[in-house]
Amino acid sequence: MRHLRSQLALALVAVALGFLVVVQLRAQSAGSSLDSKSIQDLTAIIAQLNAGNDQLLDQKTIEENTLRQAQADLERGVSAAGGAQGDLNHILGWAGLDAVSGQGISLTLTGPFPGDVAQDAINELWSAGADGIAVNGIRVVPGIVVSGQPGSLRVGTVAAGQSIVILAVGDHDALSGALQRPGGFLSQLGVSYPDITTELVTIAKLALPATDKSLIPPDAQPRL
């Protein structure tokens, strides 16, 4: 009788144990889903998605207008060269294949910091809506990365020592505001790398060179 009771107790504990293990495993795997986020986090994601969708909607309108113009040109037998040339110039400037100019900011970082720090600043500036960025006179395009250890930085393959000058064309209030916001790039930099000197200047008109790097994939093939 006593032996039976002990077995029953052990069985009950084993069932409870198994149940809790499964619950715990499920909770762990669902930890990164939306369900685990705070109301504040969800609201922030919605704001960002809304802003992104507004930009996409603007882009869709631009593309549709371009299509209508191209169709009208075709029907009237008018050369569509003007529209195509405009699109070409726009894409080349946006992608970094042509020089661009306009208002913007200059951010100088000097001191012992690794290349990742400059990459964080560049990421922050793209996120804030920069039209184009150059580092130490080299246009930032896919494949150009600021790398290296403190004191021996490189921009792409070019040695940069311990000083980096980032020029960004874009709304200078938005760009400088993004860098200076509480908890943003400059405040984090001040905590992590107190020995770095920084200089942020807004500029009414600055020019960025075109990249000298080919951006056409050498081996990959286009697919429709």
Added chain:
Amino acid sequence: MRARAGRKRIASWQGTLAVALLLLGFLIAAQVSAQAPAAQYSGLERPGLIQTIQDLQRRHDDLAASIVATRSQIAAVREGGQGRQSDLVALNQQLQEAQLAAGFTTIQGAGGYVYLNDGAPPAGAGGNPADYRIDAADIRTVVNGLWRCGAEAIAINKERVVTTTAVVDIGGSILVNSAYVTDGTGQYVISVIGPSNMWTKLSALDTFHTWLSQRYGPFHLALQYVADSKVLVLGYAGTANLHVAQVSPAPSTTPQPT
């Protein structure tokens, strides 16, 4: 002798029960501590907010698909017209090359897939659970490393990495090109086209070693690279607006591959 055997059996099941109860207590404690933040965040508005995010992401996907389709239509119309307007042939060729260089075109080639997964905090581990999740800096480290090792094209969960791409943390989630790429599984797939020794070179980079020792190891993140001879990297379907910049066209046209 029999009495001693009986005592031994009783001690044995009591020992097992004690261990099982200890485990039970530990799991209950872990469960209660995991429930606490969820309870704190629960509210009537939560399902509505999650639904809104899912709707906005679907809207994002629809808009992106529509932009890609319209761009294809524009190219088709212009190609149709160039038979009658021979001056357009060269211009359209330049435009297609520029779109390829800018990342608007879907491409396929040899490369691989990098799989990054959230880590699982060991039971009872202290610290911040968010540290065990892949964040934007983790992804940027891998992407920048791949560029340095000769990558030709990269996409993060199908979002093409182009000149203006930002990878940011928003509310504990990751956005790429303003698209929400955190799908709830905790997995991120970086599709990359590039040379066959790309992963070997990446593994030798100092920044990658630092990442392995500071993030991958301590927070149990998962990382895997699978080579593939036919990696598809989708074209960029986002905005390509210049807000304030004026373009100064260069005398020459699109650079040719070297």
